[in-house]
Each structure stands twice: as structure tokens, then as C-alpha cells.
Amino acid sequence: MGRFTTWFYRMGSPRWFFDLSRPWLVGFLVAGIVLLTVGTVWGLGFAPPDYQQGDSYRIIYIHVPSAHLAEALYVAMGVAGIVVLVWRMKLADMFIAVTAPVGMAITGIALLTGAIWGRPTWGAWWVWDARTTSVLVLFFLYVGIMALRQAIPRADQAGRAAAVLAIVGTVNVPIIKYSVDWWLTLHQPASITFTAAPAMPPSMWVPLLVNFLGFYSLVAAFLVAGLRNEVLRREADAQWVRDWVGRS
Amino acid sequence: MNIAVAQVRRDFLVAFHARADAVHPVAFFALTVVLFGLGMGPERHAMGALAPGMVWVLALLATMMATEGLFRRDFEDGTLEQLLLHGRPLFVAVLAKLFAHWCVTGLILTALSPLAGLMLQVPPEGLPVLAASLALGTPALTLIGAIAAALTVGLGRGGVLAAVIALPLFVPVLIFGAGASLSAASGASPAGELLMLGALLAAALTLAPFAVGLALRVSQEY
Secondary structure, three states: OOHHHHHHHHHOOHHHHHHHHHHHHHHHHHHHHHHHHHHHHHHHHHOOOEOOOEOHHHHHHHHHHHHHHHHHHHHHHHHHHHHHHHHOOHHHHHHHHHHHHHHHHHHHHHHHHHHHHHHHHHOOOOOOOHHHHHHHHHHHHHHHHHHHHHHOOOHHHHHHHHHHHHHHHHHHHHHHHHHHHOOOOOOOOOOOOOOOOOOOOHHHHHHHHHHHHHHHHHHHHHHHHHHHHHHHHHOOOOHHHHHHHHHO | OHHHHHHHHHHHHHHHHOHHHHHHHHHHHHHHHHHHHHHOOOOHHHHHHHHHHHHHHHHHHHHHHHHHOOOHHHHHHOHHHHHHHOOOOHHHHHHHHHHHHHHHOHHHHHHHHHHHHHHOOOOHHHHHHHHHHHHHHHHHHHHHHHHHHHHHOOOOOOHHHHHHHHHHHOHHHHHHHHHHHHHHHOOOOOHHHHHHHHHHHHHHHHHHHHHHHHHHHHHOOO
């Protein structure tokens, strides 16, 4: 077996993950807090004001990373859903269980900051614009996954049902995105893409990048912490969990 | 192909003997149209501009209601287990089942939609497009709603849950369906929206039965 295959099968073992993940948790948490502090202070205090929007644009340092994560986390759940159905990997199922509430919260932050930003720039808290609508739908997709999981009593079955829904939802995310894109769109197009140079000066986008990485690290820390709790909860009857609880 | 014919024939027979199942969504649709008519007040002009969208939302809700219990009877009497065990392609069986179901729900709603549109003051030139968009849209809604129905079939009170799961997935169909009807009612060409609606239906026809089969297999283990 190749190195990757071994790693892959090991990842399927909740215990292995639990033993290994403590330094990850600390690392992500420290990185997240440091990066977010630096990026937020830099973005809110030192980056130059926008020539049109003045200071109100500064909410971009919270809004854009959270909106990006909202979609990325859903796609990650879809990938985990395939892993659940094909390999029946317990850890992937736990990943969906842990990611759904975190993703919902992040989507909520994206919607809330979007509304706050929309008030001074568009003159309205809410508009039925392409991207706001697709993020709102994304929020309800997260709600659906959580509701389905909670309604099914048996954990493994809830996991597989949620996996099917996560895959169906992931197929739908681009369809929803493009269908609402056909409307008259008020939202500006993406300001930073991988394919083109950013449309803003480095003094603006560097703190944004720092906050981006900070958001990713902090969410990764949340996910690792949630996964560790989930492992302990599911394996509560196992001897190694009892030993671990006895030791700590 | 035999399996498809047998499934459609069997489901039509069941539908004929359980006529109430087909009547309830239609009655729901008719009643909500009346309620909307009353709730909006007698202002004719205000209503006409919004009416195609309203008819679409009401038809969508009625389809959701009808689809939610799609597999429940089969699940309770064990037919669903046989469907999963018979070893023939589940894709075909599911597609046939959904076709039969659509014939007694979505098709009737589509046929009634011009009447509902008239009652809600849709301009006459918008009525054919309203019906055409529903003819393309309700099968897509049935296919997508069936995924939610299949995921929740084993749960006692799955109704609202199925709606919570399915309604966000309905968004693209609603956008293009209502969009086509609204364009036609305001005199613009609805061709683009109708083509997109057809594309959505084609995608749903090819992908949704797989998801429904997968969901049924998961649910059968309750």
C-alpha cells in the first residue's frame, strides 16, 4: 500500500485522529487569533479609506472571508458526503455533523455583515440580488442538513442521509449561483480572483489576505475541536476513551 | 422497460383507488389561490403584475405537499423494500414512479393554472406561457422534492422537514419558471427562461433518480 493509502485508512480511525489532532488544534487556534488580530487592526485602523465608500468599505475585512468560507465549507461537506457513502468513513460523517453548525454561523455572519454594508452603499438592508440571494439559500441548505441529522435517531443512518443531502446540495450550489446571476445584479463582481491581479492596492488587499487566512485558521480550529468532541461522544464506550478521561 | 411499464401501471392503479391523495394538493392549490385573491383585495391592477409569480409559488407549494408523502404508503406496506430488492435498475423504477406521480399531481396543477391565472388577473397573453412553464417546471420540482421525500420517508412526521430540505433546492426552478411567466405577462419574450427551465428539467431527470435511489436505500434501514 502506498503512503497515501495508509494515511487515508488511518484517517478513518477516530482514535488515530484524536491522538494526533491536539497540536493541530493549538496551532490553528494560535494562528487564527494572531492573524485575525493583525488583519483586523490593520484593515480597520491603517488601510487607506476607499475613494468612493470612505470608511464603510472596511467591513470587507469580515464580510469577504466569511462569505467565501460559507461556500467553501458547504463544498467540503459535499466532498465528505462522497467519502461517507463510498468508504463509510466515520470521521467524514463526523466532519459533516461538526461543519453544518459552523458553516451556518459563518453564513449568518456573511449575511449580517452584508446587510450592514448594504445599508450605506446600496441604501437598503436587503436586496434581492444574485449573490445575497444565493448566500441566503446556502444558509437554508445548512439548516436542512442540521434538521435532517437531528430528526434521524440512529447516528450512522443520520450520517448517511446527511451525506446524500450534502452531495445534492453541492450539485445545486453552482446552479443556484448561476440562476440568480441572471437577474439584474447590484452586487459588485468578485474583487479578488485567482486569475487576475486584484483591483485594489496592496495596502488594502494584504490585510484582507491576512484576515482570510485568519478566518480559515480559526474555523479549522473550531472544526478540529468539534471533531475531537464528536469522537469522544461517539466512542464514549471504548476503552481508550475511558483511559483518556481517567488520565486527564 | 417492462419494469417501467409495470411500475407506472401499478402506481396509476393505486392512485385511482386512493383518489384523495391526488385531490388534496389540487384542493390546496385552488384554496390558496382563493385566499391570495381575497388577501390582496379587489384592486385588479395591483394584482395582475404579481399574479404569475403568485401562481408559481402556490403551484410549487402544492407540488411540495403532494411529493412529501410520495413514498410513505410504499414504505409502510413493504412495497418499497421490494422495489429495492427486485434487482432491476432502480433508476428506471424510480423514474417511472415519479412519472406516474407527476401525472396525477403536477399535470393537473398545470392544467388548472390558466384558470388560477385568470382568477388572479394574469393578462390573457401570459396564460399559455404560465402553463408551459409549469409543464416544464412541475416535473423538475417533483424530481427534486422526491429526494427530500425519500430522505424523510421513515420518519413519522417528515412533512415539514421534507419541505425545509426541498424548498431551497427549488429556487432555480422557481426563478426561471416565475421569470418566464412574468416576462410573458409584461410582453417580453420568455424564450430564454423557458430554455433554462428545460435545461434544469433535463439535469433533474438524469441526476435526481440516482439521488432518490440512494436516499431510499439509506431510509430503508430505519
